[in-house]
Structures are given as structure tokens and as C-alpha cells.
Amino acid sequence: MTATTRRGLLVLAAGAPLLLAAPAALADGNANLTILEDGMKLKQLIGLAYTTLAAEPRLDRKLRELLTLFAGHEREHAAALLKQAEYLGGPPAPEPTRERLARVFPSLSTLRDARAALGFVTTIERGELQAFYAAQHRLDEPRLLQLAASVMCSDAQHLALAREAIGVNPIPSAFESGQTR
Amino acid sequence: VLASLGGTGAAVILGGCAKNTPVKTQSEADAADAQVVASLLEQEQRAIAAYAHVARALSGKDRALAKQIAAQERRHADLLSGIVKRLGGAPPAESAFSFPQLARGADALRFASDLENSSIALYIDALPKIATALVRGTAASIAANEAQHVALLAVAQGLPPAPVALVVGRR
Numbered sequence: 001m002t003a004t005t006r007r008g009l010l011v012l013a014a015g016a017p018l019l020l021a022a023p024a025a026l027a028d029g030n031a032n033l034t035i036l037e038d039g040m041k042l043k044q045l046i047g048l049a050y051t052t053l054a055a056e057p058r059l060d061r062k063l064r065e066l067l068t069l070f071a072g073h074e075r076e077h078a079a080a081l082l083k084q085a086e087y088l089g090g091p092p093a094p095e096p097t098r099e100r101l102a103r104v105f106p107s108l109s110t111l112r113d114a115r116a117a118l119g120f121v122t123t124i125e126r127g128e129l130q131a132f133y134a135a136q137h138r139l140d141e142p143r144l145l146q147l148a149a150s151v152m153c154s155d156a157q158h159l160a161l162a163r164e165a166i167g168v169n170p171i172p173s174a175f176e177s178g179q180t181r
Numbered sequence: 182v183l184a185s186l187g188g189t190g191a192a193v194i195l196g197g198c199a200k201n202t203p204v205k206t207q208s209e210a211d212a213a214d215a216q217v218v219a220s221l222l223e224q225e226q227r228a229i230a231a232y233a234h235v236a237r238a239l240s241g242k243d244r245a246l247a248k249q250i251a252a253q254e255r256r257h258a259d260l261l262s263g264i265v266k267r268l269g270g271a272p273p274a275e276s277a278f279s280f281p282q283l284a285r286g287a288d289a290l291r292f293a294s295d296l297e298n299s300s301i302a303l304y305i306d307a308l309p310k311i312a313t314a315l316v317r318g319t320a321a322s323i324a325a326n327e328a329q330h331v332a333l334l335a336v337a338q339g340l341p342p343a344p345v346a347l348v349v350g351r352r
Binding site: 069070072073074076077080129132133136137142143145146147148149150151152153154155156157158159160161164170171173174175176177 | 250301306
């Protein structure tokens with residue numbers, strides 16, 4: 001997921017669907033650790049993005065509560081990934097800065113109504129789902145496969161709830177890997 | 182997924198097997214995967230029958246939700262059945278399932294929610310046992326869809342829709 005996540009962040013920042021590298025292109029000798037570290041950084045950044053958005057006073061209280069809930073989940077995902085990365089010998093990761101957030105998601109400060117905010121959330125969640133779906137092809141430790149799947153399940157719930165809040169079909173596909181808008 | 186499982190694709194998709202499993206020949210790996218996928222298919226068959234039962238106890242929006250979910254369970258079953266066949270296995274025969282009587286809509290929604298959580302737990306348990314990466318991805322995408330069902334059933338019950346960050350279901 002190294003290339004996937006980096007590319008994903010760039011593409012997410014541009015507001016376009018995440019493009020995935022072919023699994024073979026991601027092969028390296030330490031795939032589990034790089035997947036965990038990249039996934040953790042992605043989650044930390046998205047947690048900060050949701051927290052920032054939840055502080056936007058022009059959004060209604062219900063939406064801000066939803067964003068706060070999702071932000072908490074993203075931080076828990078990051079913590080779970082970090083724990084496994086440290087177990088594999090990865091170094092501690094610094095928290096993302098506001099400057100980095102603004103660089104990766106420059107549109108964040110312009111999201112001032114519910115439709116724009118929820119559109120941002122659905123794009124992010126779809127990108128995360130695509131990244132962790134790709135991780136199912138790359139990870140080779142049973143507990144990491146299960147962790148990635150439990151993160152996917154949580155992101156899929158976020159996506160369904162965001163779609164429902166927008167007023168569109170919350171479950172348009174029977175196979176949720178972030179491909180369906 | 183089914184197209185990728187045919188012919189020369191099979192060798193390619195064997196990458197990414199769980200590290201702790203012993204090395205198997207392709208046919209052994211296919212047979213083992215077919216067995217795991219068949220057990221997931223049984224759960225989908227149970228879910229299809231269960232939603233027919235659940236829908237009878239519901240009305241209005243809740244009934245429409247149950248029907249939409251049932252249609253997705255059918256999609257899961259159809260794909261899994263195709264995968265089992267492509268891997269050289271035989272899909273399990275459809276059984277007659279028995280379910281508890283569901284007197285009220287609330288009972289039906291709670292029963293459906295329990296069923297979905299049980300499905301998620303089964304899928305998450307199965308993932309490391311599946312050697313074929315594409316099939317593993319498909320199983321994860323079905324688990325994610327079941328998790329969405331849980332969230333929407335919780336909304337229908339007036340419960341918190343996403344109470345945990347790491348969704349693993351429960352038996």
C-alpha cells in the first residue's frame with residue numbers, strides 16, 4: 001500500500017477516485033510493515049481532517065457529531081495499525097501537522113455546507129476502502145488481514161451513513177470495496 | 182473475480198497467501214479455498230432464508246430495507262457459488278432453515294442484526310484461511326457490505342449505527 005496510499009492521498013486531495021497500483025508493483029521484502037505505516041499515516045491525517053471539519057460552525061450539530069464519531073474511529077484505526085507496526089519493529093510515528101493537512105487536503109477549508117462536507121467524507125471513505133481492499137492482496141499475516149478487514153468494515157459503515165445523510169442509496173453495491181460512488 | 186479464476190489467471194492470484202499456512206500445491210490450495218468459501222456460502226443461504234422470514238414481520242421502510250439487504254445476500258451467494266465451482270468444489274445444497282418466531286418488527290430487526298454480526302465474524306475468521314488473493318478481497322468486500330447492513334439495521338432500531346471502530350462482528 002505504500003505507493004497506493006501515497007497515490008491515494010494525492011488523488012483524494014484532488015477529489016478524484018483513488019487509483020490503485022497493481023499489487024505486483026507494490027512488492028517488497030517488508031510489505032506488511034510498509035502497509036501498516038502508510039495506512040496509519042493515512043488514518044491519522046483523515047482523523048485530523050474530520051476533527052477540523054467537525055469544528056466548522058456552519059455545519060449542523062447532527063453532522064458535526066457524525067464527523068466527531070468518524071474522527072474517533074479513524075484515530076482508533078491509526079492506533080491499532082501503529083500497535084501492529086511497532087510489533088513489527090516500525091519506528092513511532094509523529095502526529096500529522098495542520099500544515100500537512102492543508103497541503104494534502106487544500107479544499108478542506110472551503111467545505112462549509114453539509115453537501116460539500118458529506119461529499120468529502122464519501123470520497124475519503126471510498127479511497128480508504130480501496131486502499132484496505134488492496135491490502136487484502138498484499139498482507140500475509142493472518143492477524144493483519146483480519147485487522148485490515150475490520151477497518152474496511154468500519155469505513156464501509158461510515159460510507160453508508162454518509163450516503164444516507166446525503167439522501168442517496170446507502171448500499172448501492174453488494175460488494176463494498178470503495179468502487180461504487 | 183470469476184473471470185480471473187479461470188485458466189492462466191489462477192497462478193497469478195495465488196500471491197499473498199497467509200504466511201503461517203504450509204505451502205500447498207495449486208490444487209490443494211484450490212480445494213481448501215473451495216471448502217472455506219462453501220462454508221461462507223452456507224451462511225449466505227441461511228441469510229437469504231432468514232430475510233424472507235424477517236421481511237414478513239416488517240412493514241414500510243423497514244421491510245424495504247430488509248428486501249434490499251436480501252437481494253444483496255443473493256448476490257453474495259451467487260458469486261460465492263460460482264467461486265466454489267471454479268475452484269473445483271461443489272456448492273452446498275440449500276437446506277431448510279428454522280428460525281425463531283418474530284412477533285414484532287423490533288424482534289425482526291434485532292434478529293437480522295444478530296445474523297449480520299454473525300456473518301461478519303465468519304468472514305473475518307475465514308480471511309486468513311483463503312489462499313487466493315482475489316477471493317480474499319471478495320470475502321472482505323462482502324464483510325464490509327454486511328457491516329453496512331448492521332449500521333442501517335441499527336438506524337432502523339434507533340440505536341447508535343457505528344458503535345465500534347474495529348468491526349469484527351460477533352458469534
